[in-house]
Amino acid sequence: MKILVCISHVPDTTSKINFTDGDSKFDTNGVQFVINPYDEFVLTRAMWFKEKQGASVTVVNVGNPSTEPTLRKALAIGADEAIRVNAEATDGYFVAKQLAEVAKNGDFDLVLAGRESIDYNGGMVPGMLAGILDFNFINACIGLEVDDNKATAIREIDGGKETLSTNLPLVVGGQKGIVEEKDLRIPNMRGIMMARKKPLNVIEPISFEATTTSKSFEKPEAKGAVKLVDADNVGELVDLLHNEAKVI
Amino acid sequence: MSVLVYAESSEGKFKKIAFEAVSYGKKVAEQLGTTISVVTINADNTSILSDYGAEKIIKINDEKLNTFNAKAYADVVKQVAAKENANVVIIDSSNNGLYLAPLLAVNLEAGYASNVVEAPSSTSPFTVKRKAFSNKAFNNTEIKTDKKVIGLAKNSFGLVENKSSATEEDFSPNLDDADFNVKSTSVDKAKGQITIADADIVVSGGRGLKGPENWGMVEELADILGAATACSKPVSDLGWRPHSEHVGQTGKPVASNLYIAIGISGAIQHLAGINSSKVKVVINTDPEAPFFKAADYGIVGDAFEVVPKLIEKLKEFKAQNA
């Protein structure tokens, strides 16, 4: 089985979010970038397929050279090779088009991506990628088994879960549950050394005009201070929730 | 040109988010000076959609669509969009909505903006405001394509009553075998409980509650408020509560009107999941807990004393306001 894992390079959750250039650009100053947490879950599942069932794992990112350390980290975790599509990832549709090209040219059977990335939280790329490739698609996936050409998956639904069956080729948008957090891997020294020797291929994007443009950013209005209610006067909280906040 | 809204239903009944999507669609149609059509799939009592401004209701009734199927539903909505000459299509942000919207966008070759929280600030260029960075910021996005798909964030626009007299018509889509390549084999749903995704009020407990045996008061509080119960990550990791209740960056997002956090410190990964709740209440022994910075109302105190009192006061309140 040939597996392609899509890796997004995102600011760590604890990063301070600031903007520059008249609030038009994200300020990367002092920001730590990581593998998108959802992608880490699917990458770990890919490693499981590789070790238990035999599969090759390629990781891919659409981004400028600054994303290479993130791809190297994925290689250190155990992916066999990496591809960087040399373009700024500004629009979900554009990214999906580039990834689809990579998936098609590499004859991949299974394409794994995180349900969403924690920077724009778009949740667009996996579904769009499936649509462009005309592959089967499972989103919000919390369990995945593949046997020959057949896949069985569990997805989260509002208030529960659903079991699905389908065939490869398949695109999966995954999240925690596809593996558990305790099973996530931290690259060890050997992995890091080996990653240096693994291929990281840079390819140029295909031409496709972005469908959306980011115009500007805003931060939510500064929140007023918390209103404290005395622990001996809990009735006041009920009153505030009813009369002031009007939520009960 | 028109606006098309997909109104999601489950077992024939519309979800609240369907009415929110129609309310939003009506607003966009007004801004564009055009009409709004609403497509429903195997839904009963469709006329209720006209309370929120629907002008034309397109009803699809097909047994093959009884179980949600993203590809088939995307295909159906595409066919209706073509028939209605719709250039803006609005989809909600339920798990199903988030599943079908990107497929639909590719079907229509449409630019797709998800997590949209407001009516467009301008229709030419077409600009919408979306949530970004796990609710720590917003991004104003221009959709440049002629056709547009908008994913509306839950509880962002609200319900707006706007009575109209809607025409109704039936539509039979062409369904392809390939639409059903992904098959649902079983569904496992918690019965009778309010789910975090649908709840207006969520009562959540953290490690401060010490153990699963202390959740009785959390459930009782939730029960009085008609709320869903939730928890922080360590609580579900410890197996005190099911994973489906874990809220936060790696768990579920909450966009409720009221979020009550009991014995939860308010770590940034937890807050990432609840930032879009409207009113936040914190009950915590530690006045330095970060949650106090994020909350609207707070009580510094021991949950084991405060929560039973709160339950008692809410019972009195209910009795008076019944």
Ligand SMILES: Cc1cc2nc3c(=O)[nH]c(=O)nc-3n(C[C@H](O)[C@H](O)[C@H](O)COP(=O)(O)OP(=O)(O)OC[C@H]3O[C@@H](n4cnc5c(N)ncnc54)[C@H](O)[C@@H]3O)c2cc1C
């Ligand atoms: C990559 C990553 C992802 C994460 N994702 C998530 C996520 O999705 N969701 C999530 O929740 N966490 C997540 N976390 C963990 C997060 O950082 C915190 O550890 C977690 O939210 C803390 O949970 P807690 O507040 O229940 O527990 P604690 O940190 O133990 O806090 C318990 C609180 O209870 C208070 N307390 C104690 N006794 C009482 C009492 N009797 N009455 C009232 N208050 C009391 C204490 O003062 C304290 O503030 C993530 C962490 C990482 C690194």
